[in-house]
Amino acid sequence: MTRRLRLALLPVLLGGAARAAALQPMFARQDAAFGVLLLGEEWDQDWRQSLAAMAKKLAPQFPFEYAAGQADVKTIQAAVDRLQGAGVKKLVVVPLFLDSNAPILEQTRFLFGIRKEPSQKFLNAPNGRAGAAVLRRVSTKLPVVVTSALDDDPVVVDILADRARSLSHHPEAEAVVLVGLAPDLNPAEPRPLGRNLAAAPLNAENEYLQTLSGLAERVRAKGGFKSARAAVLQPEALNQSERDRHVESLRKLVRSLALTQRVLVIPHAMTSRVASPLMRNALEGSFARYLDKGLLPDDRIISWIGAAARRGAALPDMRVYKSSDQEMPSGFPPLRTRPFGSRP
Numbered sequence: 074m075t076r077r078l079r080l081a082l083l084p085v086l087l088g089g090a091a092r093a094a095a096l097q098p099m100f101a102r103q104d105a106a107f108g109v110l111l112l113g114e115e116w117d118q119d120w121r122q123s124l125a126a127m128a129k130k131l132a133p134q135f136p137f138e139y140a141a142g143q144a145d146v147k148t149i150q151a152a153v154d155r156l157q158g159a160g161v162k163k164l165v166v167v168p169l170f171l172d173s174n175a176p177i178l179e180q181t182r183f184l185f186g187i188r189k190e191p192s193q194k195f196l197n198a199p200n201g202r203a204g205a206a207v208l209r210r211v212s213t214k215l216p217v218v219v220t221s222a223l224d225d226d227p228v229v230v231d232i233l234a235d236r237a238r239s240l241s242h243h244p245e246a247e248a249v250v251l252v253g254l255a256p257d258l259n260p261a262e263p264r265p266l267g268r269n270l271a272a273a274p275l276n277a278e279n280e281y282l283q284t285l286s287g288l289a290e291r292v293r294a295k296g297g298f299k300s301a302r303a304a305v306l307q308p309e310a311l312n313q314s315e316r317d318r319h320v321e322s323l324r325k326l327v328r329s330l331a332l333t334q335r336v337l338v339i340p341h342a343m344t345s346r347v348a349s350p351l352m353r354n355a356l357e358g359s360f361a362r363y364l365d366k367g368l369l370p371d372d373r374i375i376s377w378i379g380a381a382a383r384r385g386a387a388l389p390d391m392r393v394y395k396s397s398d399q400e401m402p403s404g405f406p407p408l409r410t411r412p413f414g415s416r417p
Contacts, residue, residue: 107386108136108161110152111378112168112181116141119344123370130375135382136161144180144195146209153213164215165385167378170222171253171341174280178222184210185217186392216390220381223368225288228377232368233288233339234295240337240362241296248300248334250327250361251289252352253341255281255305255319278305285341292339299334302326308351320355327359336361343367 109131113120124139131137136159138152156164166185168178179192191208223229237249255278285303293301304323310316330336338356342348344367356363368374 105136105159105161107163107165107382108138108156108159109378109382110149110156110164110166111137111139112149112166112170113139113141113343114143114170114177117344117346119346119367119369123374126370126372127375127378130372131379131382134379144177144184146184146211149181149184150211153211153215157213157215161215163386163390164213164217165382166217166219167381167385168220168222169343169374169378171224171343172281172284173222173224175222178219182219183208185219186210186394187217187219189394210394217392218385218388219391220385223377225284225291226377228373229368230288230291230295232371232373233341234292236339236364236366237292237296237298237337240339240364241298243335244297245299246335247298248302248330248336249289249292249296249298250323250330250336250338251285251292251301251303251341252323252338252348253281253285253303253305254348254351255307278307281305288341298337300330302330306351306355308347323355324359327356327361331360338363340364340367344369 111127120141127139128137136156138156140148140152142148153164166181168181170178172178176192176195179188180195182188183191233251238244241247282303282305285305289301289303292298304326305319306323307316307319310319327336327338336359338352338361340348340352340363345365348367349365352363353365
């Protein structure tokens with residue numbers, strides 16, 4: 074069989090909400106020790122460019138599939154079936170997401186039988202999918218390992234530091250502001266802003282802000298910058314005032330830093346498709362330089378995927394709950410849903 078890479082991307086609509094894509098099998102490989110299912114969420118030019126490079130470099134090493142979307146069991150099941158058809162002995166799921174605590178990854182662990190119940194945070198988030206009385210798990214007899222997301226891996230620090238240096242002239246007189254997009258999980262509950270985390274419960278946004286703060290400090294040290302801060306925007310908050318408060322908090326932070334330092338704003342995002350319009354709007358009129366580029370495309374991410382896959386292949390089966398269906402637990406609140414990326 075010719076070892077010619079066949080890359081076929083099939084965009085489909087997930088429940089009328091988010092788009093998804095699946096990578097067709099690259100080439101047959103019988104009795105492979107493990108196969109890799111890469112999960113991602115966004116779908117734009119940077120993702121397409123990056124996915125083509127990933128397939129070219131990773132598919133010769135192990136059977137490789139890609140599924141994008143809002144933890145949709147049908148899309149993921151189709152990718153798993155293709156890997157099983159390639160004869161793999163173990164399934165290693167590598168989530169190409171920024172944060173292992175993201176609600177979508179909680180739901181992914183349910184789908185693969187690692188957690189008992191569906192993720193209430195995912196199902197009840199603004200971009201959550203409408204639930205039925207029964208939620209299916211992924212069906213497979215293979216051992217399954219779900220690895221961690223990017224989190225604060227050194228590769229993320231390296232890429233972000235390079236992004237900041239691309240804007241820099243005199244790092245010893247510059248401040249780096251790392252800005253991410255936080256999920257909205259409970260719009261009725263007010264969120265503290267800034268870095269005063271001790272007074273607030275450790276919800277998903279605060280956990281993410283802690284990760285961002287740690288990353289920002291490591292970027293500062295690596296690049297030799299004078300200072301570093303972290304901030305979040307909340308584009309999916311159902312409450313407009315909640316979104317506005319985060320925007321104003323970022324503007325105040327940048328204005329304050331700009332009094333004594335040159336300010337460089339770097340997005341903590343996989344791609345700039347969603348982040349850039351929001352951040353440019355938030356920074357309008359401020360004295361700051363903004364980089365319109367996410368972590369992708371970058372070959373270091375491809376190396377990270379390969380390393381994560383091999384580490385995962387050495388781990389034992391993580392599945393605990395192997396039934397195909399799971400009844401919705403009692404006490405789950407009614408789901409509120411709206412199309413991904415829409416505004417109320």
